[in-house]
Amino acid sequence: MWRYAAAYAKGRQSWCQPNNHMEKSRTERRDPVCGMDLSDVPEVITAKIHGESFYFCSRMCSARFKTDPEKFQGEPMIHLHDVWKVFHDGDVTTEVLRGINIHIWPKDFTAIIGASGSGKSTLLNMIGMLDRPTRGGLFLEGKNIARTSEDERALMRSSKFGFVFQQYNLIPWLTAYDNVTLPIIFSETKGGMERETIVKHFSDIGLGARMEHRPTKLSGGEQQRVALLRAIANNPEIIIGDEPTGNLDSVTGAKILDMLIALNKKEGKTLIIVTHDADIAKKADQIITLKDGKTIPGHLQHAKTYTE
Amino acid sequence: MFQSFLSLTFKGIRYRPLRSWLTVIGIVIGIMLVVIILSLSGGLKNVINRQLQMFGSDLLMVLPGKESNLILGLFGGQKFAYSDIKDLERLPGVRTAAPFDIGTLNAEFRGEKKPVFVHSSRWDVLRPIFEESMGTSLADGHWPKDENSNEIMLGYLAANTLFKNKVRSGDEIIVQSKRLRVAGIFETMGNRDDDNSFYMSWDLFHLISGIKPGAMTAVVRVQPGYDPNLVARQVRFELAKQKEVEEFTILTPVRTTAIVGNIIGVVELVLVIIAFVSLLVGAVGIMNTMYTSVLERTKQIGIMKAVGASRDSIMSLFLIESGIIGLVGGLLGIVFGLAASYGIGVAAESYGAPDLFNWAAVDYFELLVILIITFITGVLSGVLPARAASRLEPAEALRYE
Numbered sequence: 126m127w128r129y130a131a132a133y134a135k136g137r138q139s140w141c142q143p144n145n146h147m148e149k150s151r152t153e154r155r156d157p158v159c160g161m162d163l164s165d166v167p168e169v170i171t172a173k174i175h176g177e178s179f180y181f182c183s184r185m186c187s188a189r190f191k192t193d194p195e196k197f198q199g200e201p202m203i204h205l206h207d208v209w210k211v212f213h214d215g216d217v218t219t220e221v222l223r224g225i226n227i228h229i230w231p232k233d234f235t236a237i238i239g240a241s242g243s244g245k246s247t248l249l250n251m252i253g254m255l256d257r258p259t260r261g262g263l264f265l266e267g268k269n270i271a272r273t274s275e276d277e278r279a280l281m282r283s284s285k286f287g288f289v290f291q292q293y294n295l296i297p298w299l300t301a302y303d304n305v306t307l308p309i310i311f312s313e314t315k316g317g318m319e320r321e322t323i324v325k326h327f328s329d330i331g332l333g334a335r336m337e338h339r340p341t342k343l344s345g346g347e348q349q350r351v352a353l354l355r356a357i358a359n360n361p362e363i364i365i366g367d368e369p370t371g372n373l374d375s376v377t378g379a380k381i382l383d384m385l386i387a388l389n390k391k392e393g394k395t396l397i398i399v400t401h402d403a404d405i406a407k408k409a410d411q412i413i414t415l416k417d418g419k420t421i422p423g424h425l426q427h428a429k430t431y432t433e
Numbered sequence: 434m435f436q437s438f439l440s441l442t443f444k445g446i447r448y449r450p451l452r453s454w455l456t457v458i459g460i461v462i463g464i465m466l467v468v469i470i471l472s473l474s475g476g477l478k479n480v481i482n483r484q485l486q487m488f489g490s491d492l493l494m495v496l497p498g499k500e501s502n503l504i505l506g507l508f509g510g511q512k513f514a515y516s517d518i519k520d521l522e523r524l525p526g527v528r529t530a531a532p533f534d535i536g537t538l539n540a541e542f543r544g545e546k547k548p549v550f551v552h553s554s555r556w557d558v559l560r561p562i563f564e565e566s567m568g569t570s571l572a573d574g575h576w577p578k579d580e581n582s583n584e585i586m587l588g589y590l591a592a593n594t595l596f597k598n599k600v601r602s603g604d605e606i607i608v609q610s611k612r613l614r615v616a617g618i619f620e621t622m623g624n625r626d627d628d629n630s631f632y633m634s635w636d637l638f639h640l641i642s643g644i645k646p647g648a649m650t651a652v653v654r655v656q657p658g659y660d661p662n663l664v665a666r667q668v669r670f671e672l673a674k675q676k677e678v679e680e681f682t683i684l685t686p687v688r689t690t691a692i693v694g695n696i697i698g699v700v701e702l703v704l705v706i707i708a709f710v711s712l713l714v715g716a717v718g719i720m721n722t723m724y725t726s727v728l729e730r731t732k733q734i735g736i737m738k739a740v741g742a743s744r745d746s747i748m749s750l751f752l753i754e755s756g757i758i759g760l761v762g763g764l765l766g767i768v769f770g771l772a773a774s775y776g777i778g779v780a781a782e783s784y785g786a787p788d789l790f791n792w793a794a795v796d797y798f799e800l801l802v803i804l805i806i807t808f809i810t811g812v813l814s815g816v817l818p819a820r821a822a823s824r825l826e827p828a829e830a831l832r833y834e
Contacts, residue, residue, distance in 0.1 A: 247828075255739055256828035276743050282827075283741025294736045294831070298448030299441070308740040310437040355740065 157197050158186040159411055159420075160204060160228030166422050182422030185412070200267050201228035202363070202395055203252055208261035208271075210247050210418075221247045222258070223418040229411070231362075234389045234396040236406040239415030245399045246367055248415065252397060253286050253365045254278045283312045287356030287394075289385070291368040293348040295340040301351045302327070302336040308359045317359045326354050330384075346377035353384055357394075364388055366398040370405070382408075438746070442753045445730075452722060457762045459718035463711035464766020464807055465773060470704045471799060472774040474697065476789040480781070481693050483623065491528075492566050493665050494684040495651040495672065512647025515635070517675040521651075524667050526659035531558040532648030534638060540631065541607040542596045549591065551608075551631045553638030554652075556580060562654055567622065574602025574617030577634065584616035586632035592618040595629065608633075609641040625785050647677070661685045712807075715762065716814040723755050723818035727825075734822050735830025744823040751819030752812050759811015763804045771795065 154163040161182045163169045170181040174194060181187035190197055210222040221244045229235050229252070239245045250256035251263060254270065263271040270281065287308075288294075295304045302323065309317030318326070327333050330350045332343075340348050349369065356364055366385060370378030382405060389396040398405065406412050414421050446453045495518070497511045513532065521530035531554045540549045556577050563569040573592070577584035585606070592600040592615075600606065604615045608631070621628050639646045655664045665683045672681060684692070727734070734747055778790025 250828040253739070255831065256826065276745070279738065279741055279743035279746075282739065288739050290831070294732070294739070296733050296736060298444050303441075303444070307737065310434070310441070311737065311741040311743070311746050313743075359741065 154180045155226070156180060156182045156186050156422075158189050158228065158230075159413065160201065160226050161420050161422060162224075162226045163422070169422070189410070196230060201264075202231040202233075202266060203227075203229040203397075204262075204264040205248075205251065205258075206262035206264070208248075208251060208258045208263060210244070210251065210256070211259040221418050222251070225251075225261070225418075225420060227413055227420060229395065229397060231395055232389070232393045233410040234386065234408065235398070235411045235413060236409035237397065237399045237413045237415065238401070238403075238406050243415040244418045245415055248413075249365060249367055249397065249399045253288060253363075254282050279311075280313060283308060283359060284314050284316075285361055285363055287359065287361040287364045289349070289352050289356050289364065289366040289369040291371040293340070293345070293352045293372075295348055295351060295355075297340055300337045300339055301332065301343065301347075304340070304351055305354045305358050308355060312359050318357075323354070323358070326357075330354065345373055346381070349373060349377075349381050350384070353381065357388065361394070363395045363397065366396070366400075368399055368401065371401065438749055438753055442750055442757060445750075446754060446757065449726075452725075453758065456718050456722040456758050457765065459715035460712070460759060460762025460807060460811070461715075461766040461769060463708055463713075463715045464763050464803060465770040466704065466708040466711055467803060468767050468770025468800070469774050469777070470701060470708060472771065472795055473777060473790060474701050475794055476778065476791060478694070478697055480786045480789055481697070482690065490566075490686045491655045491657070491661065492562065492686070493653040493655065493661060493668060494689070495648075495653060495668065496682045496684065497649070497678045497680070498682060499680050511678045512645070512649055513651060513672070513681075514675065514677050515646060515648060517672065517677065518648050518651045521653060521668055521671060524664070524671060526656050526664040526667065528654040528656045529558040529561065531555060531562060531652045531654070532635065533650045533652060534635070534644065534647065535649050536638070536642050536644050538609050538631075538642055542600060542604070543598050545596050545598070547595055549595070549608075549631050550626070550629065551633050551638060551642070552627075553633045553635050555635050558654075559632070562652060563619070566654060569622050570620050571617045572620045574615065577616045580634045580636060582616075582634075583611070583613050583637065584634075585613050585637075587615055587618045588628040588630045588632070589619055589621040590625065590628040591631060611641045613637075621785065623785060628785065662687070712810065716759075716810050719755050719758055719811055719814035720818060722758070723751060723815045724821070726754070727751070727818050727822040730822075731825060731830050731833040734825050735827050735833065738825070738827035739831060747825075748819045748823040751822050752815045755815025755819070756808055756812040759814070760804065760808045762811070763807025766807070767800050767803060 154166075154169065155161065156163055157179055159182060163180050163182060166182065170184060170187045172179050172181065172187055172191070174191070179187075179190065181190065205225050205227045208222055208225040209220065212219045212221060225248060237245050237248060247256065251258055254265075258271050261271065262269050265281065265285065270278070273281075295301075296307065299307070305323055305327075306317075324333070324336070327336050330353075332347060332350060335343060335347065340351070343351065349372075353369075364385065369385065370381050373381060385396060385398070386408065388394045398409070400406055414423075495513070497513070512534070515532055518530050518532040521527050534553045536551055536553075537548050538551050540547055557580070560576050572589060574586075577586070585608070587600055600615055600618070602615050602617050606613055606615060619628075619632075635646075638644070653664070653668055655661045662685055665685050669683050672678075672683075734742075737747060737750075774790045775792075778788075781787070781789040
């Protein structure tokens with residue numbers, strides 16, 4: 126308990142203030158872009174910008190920083206600070222996430238990659254507030270949300286996040302249209318799509334005639350398109366995809382990915398995707414590579430290795 | 434929001450129709466029983482009271498055995514001596530005292546043999562009891578002329594339905610190998626047993642049956658202007674002197690009504706307990722269905738939570754569902770209960786007990802209370818499963834297969 130309390134206090138002191146993470150980056154050898162702790166990393170990229178030294182985990186991060194240094198001096202949209210997730214099953218203890226430090230910036234497309242069992246989905250669940258860290262700080266727009274009440278989390282999930290799952294996860298007894306309206310029904314805030322907008326979206330994705338069909342009557346690609354519509358029904362800022370193309374053939378998968386990327390590029394949604402596909406990862410603004418519950422530096426060069 | 438939740442719930446229920454209906458049936462049975470009890474108990478009291486009124490308010494019934502166990506007394510074989518009953522006529526306030534003996538004898542009419550229930554007494558005391566106290570008239574024929582004639586009387590059903598051929602006055606019937614003539618046939622007395630019986634003079638009955646003479650019961654007719662309760666006390670005092678039957682009971686009309694009321698009360702209580710238990714079983718059924726539902730829908734609960742459903746929302750969805758099951762069960766229980774009561778009423782009418790069920794006597798406020806109770810039972814049965822559902826962690830629920 127005291128460890129958690131210390132981490133929480135440290136998190137609040139260190140990261141709640143705007144731009145405070147920049148100070149930390151300078152003193153703690155932390156990558157200002159992806160947020161990775163580089164204290165124990167032997168090979169880091171250093172750069173002197175306007176007379177100040179910065180450390181980067183990879184060329185990708187350093188290039189991003191140099192392109193738009195102003196962006197990375199602001200507040201990350203999502204920030205995980207020393208996040209641990211430990212599961213207990215009888216006497217067996219499994220550390221799935223072991224001190225994760227990451228930054229996710231507004232309007233970025235972030236891909237999370239890693240081998241099976243590396244903790245990708247668990248990390249995504251933390252980010253999407255579907256699960257709580259065992260310890261560590263989890264910040265959304267500067268507010269530590271690691272220990273908020275379940276009702277607050279539900280409210281944030283409803284207003285901030287849209288989810289697309291590998292298994293589509295549509296409710297089987299509801300029609301495609303009803304599935305899309307589900308987040309609007311549960312939302313306590315207004316701002317969800319109107320019926321006309323939903324109907325138009327159904328037409329846009331080629332499912333205008335299938336709105337009243339149940340999920341079992343739809344193909345995998347059609348179900349995922351419905352799931353995508355559901356994800357944006359409440360107009361969230363962040364879209365989260367857990368291997369959204371994993372169950373689809375390459376052509377359908379590419380279409381779904383294009384739709385997701387369009388949401389990111391054209392509508393400015395922050396997109397976070399867990400994927401096994403190196404080609405998808407390469408389209409991302411930022412790649413987070415996980416190995417044994419930890420992030421590892423050198424995002425791009427490991428993309429191939431950890432997605433195969 | 435409530436409307437949307439209601440719509441979601443109905444869609445969920447429609448997706449699992451068999452399970453939902455089976456759970457509803459569990460409630461329907463309990464409520465049906467309650468409705469039948471409520472709608473028939475009033476009618477039952479009326480029917481019995483009417484029968485008692487037909488028996489006559491100036492009559493006392495003397496039975497062997499304790500009041501708490503009259504059936505045992507009747508079948509115990511103890512009989513009053515004829516003279517002891519006859520002697521009661523000497524008491525002030527006693528108009529007549531009719532000893533009754535009962536037995537089952539074999540009767541044959543036009544080659545058709547049937548066992549029949551035979552009442553025996555003295556015609557001279559039986560006639561005023563039937564005609565004046567009970568208001569029973571004759572449908573056909575006349576009363577036997579004297580005690581020693583070979584004539585008998587038949588109840589209405591005994592004459593019309595017991596044998597294939599209808600019996601008329603003047604017909605001959607062989608009882609225990611003795612040829613007897615039917616003097617007359619009574620109108621219905623509103624009691625199936627009495628209507629199905631033969632009536633015979635005291636001497637003739639004991640002569641042809643070989644049954645040991647003695648009065649199994651006795652009916653005492655009170656003189657006008659005398660209090661039946663006081664006369665009953667005197668009869669008790671007088672009969673206490675005789676040695677044949679040590680324990681006996683004297684039923685006055687008031688006492689009989691009270692005993693019947695008590696019996697109905699006990700029957701009602703037992704039925705209400707059964708109804709309550711079956712409602713409880715129905716409630717456990719709802720709880721079971723809802724728990725199974727939580728297990729079955731764990732993943733869907735995870736999905737709903739992922740798209741923003743709060744604990745309260747999930748809880749509401751499950752409570753609405755269990756409430757609807759309770760409400761539908763209650764509604765159908767009331768409909769089927771009323772239908773069954775109506776059916777029982779019709780059947781009872783053909784059995785000689787009219788007005789057992791009466792639409793005008795149905796208490797609609799009572800039915801509304803039942804409906805509210807079933808709704809609340811449904812909701813309460815859903816509380817624990819709904820709580821379990823609402824407390825599921827979204828990530829854990831989503832992993833559930």
